[in-house]
Amino acid sequence: xxxxxxxxxxxxxxxxxxxxxxxxxxxxxxxxxxxxxxxxxxxxxxxxxxxxxxxxxxxxxxxxxxxxxxxxxxxxxxxxxxxxxxxxxxxxxxxxxxxxxxxxxxxxxxxxxxxxxxxxxxxxxxxxxxxxxxxxxxxxxxxxxxxxxxxxxxxxxxxxxxxxxxxxxxxxxxxxxxxxxxxxxxxxxxxxxxxxxxxxxxxxxxxx
Numbered sequence: 001x002x003x004x005x006x007x008x009x010x011x012x013x014x015x016x017x018x019x020x021x022x023x024x025x026x027x028x029x030x031x032x033x034x035x036x037x038x039x040x041x042x043x044x045x046x047x048x049x050x051x052x053x054x055x056x057x058x059x060x061x062x063x064x065x066x067x068x069x070x071x072x073x074x075x076x077x078x079x080x081x082x083x084x085x086x087x088x089x090x091x092x093x094x095x096x097x098x099x100x101x102x103x104x105x106x107x108x109x110x111x112x113x114x115x116x117x118x119x120x121x122x123x124x125x126x127x128x129x130x131x132x133x134x135x136x137x138x139x140x141x142x143x144x145x146x147x148x149x150x151x152x153x154x155x156x157x158x159x160x161x162x163x164x165x166x167x168x169x170x171x172x173x174x175x176x177x178x179x180x181x182x183x184x185x186x187x188x189x190x191x192x193x194x195x196x197x198x199x200x201x202x203x204x205x206x207x208x
Contacts, residue, residue: 005028006029006030006045006200006201007030007042007043007044007045008024008029008030008032008043008046008196009031009032009034009039009040009042009043010032010033010034010046010047010049011034011047011056011060011085012033012035013035013059013060013065014051014055014056014059015049015050015051015056015084015085016049016050016051016183016186017049019049019183019186020047020082020185021033022185023185023190023193024047024197027190027194027196027197028194028197029193029197029200035063035065036063037065037068040065040068040069040072041068044077044200044203044204045077045079045196045199046069046072046078046079046080047079047081047082047196048080048082048084048088049083049084049085050083050084050141050183051083051084052084053084053093053100053112056088057088057102060101060103061101070103070105073089073104073177074105076175076176076203077176078176078178078199078200078203079176079178080177080178080179080180080193080196080199081177081178081179081180082179082181082182082183082184082185083141083143083180083182085179086144086146086180087102087112087144088102088103089102089104089105089106090104090106090110090146090179091105091108092108092109092110093110093111094109094110094111094112095112095113105174105177106149106174106177106179107150107152107153107174108147108148108149108150108153108179109148111144111145113142115140115143115144115145115181121139121140121141121142121143122140123137123139123140124137124140124159125137125138126138126158126159126182127157128156128157128171128191128192129154129155130156130195131191136157136182136184136189136191138180138181138182138183138184139183139184139187140181140182140183141183143170143181144181145159145168145170146168146169146170146172150174152174152175153173154172154173154174155169156172156173157169157170157171157180158170159181168181170182171192176199176203178192178195178199180192
């Protein structure tokens with residue numbers, strides 16, 4: 001594993017893998033695809049991209065990656081999940097298939113496809129904790145939201161709702177795990193990826 005520039009994998013079973021690799025490279029990380037357990041063992045951190053969470057879960061099981069993923073998360077490996085990746089990191093999901101499995105690790109309940117179907121996709125400016133200089137431009141595509149979080153979860157961003165309805169949690173962190181409902185890899189704004197790279201660097205220093 002790298003001791004200077006962190007090596008960060010992107011789970012390459014399904015979804016927007018290339019976009020995350022580009023964003024990680026722009027944030028000064030060495031990015032590589034991960035499809036097998038032996039590739040997972042060689043990275044300092046992992047991004048689980050957007051895509052279709054049910055398909056991603058089924059492929060992780062088919063490639064014998066689900067248990068190695070859970071083991072690395074339990075051992076403290078930093079992981080960032082966007083959109084479907086957020087669902088994969090949730091301890092509990094709503095509106096998923098009865099047999100759908102997750103990697104878990106974040107004490108949260110996530111509602112799948114909460115913002116609607118593909119044709120209801122939208123973009124919005126979002127205040128993000130730690131990025132006080134300017135908001136994050138959020139791209140929401142069949143996105144989940146976080147229904148509730150446990151005491152150990154830090155809420156990083158919420159999307160204000162219209163008509164006085166309750167705002168929705170769209171970004172969280174718990175320890176070495178980070179998740180967003182939206183797709184920062186599609187915007188050219190690499191601050192979320194840079195935050196994750198710093199998390200990975202800190203985890204590597206702590207292990208050394």
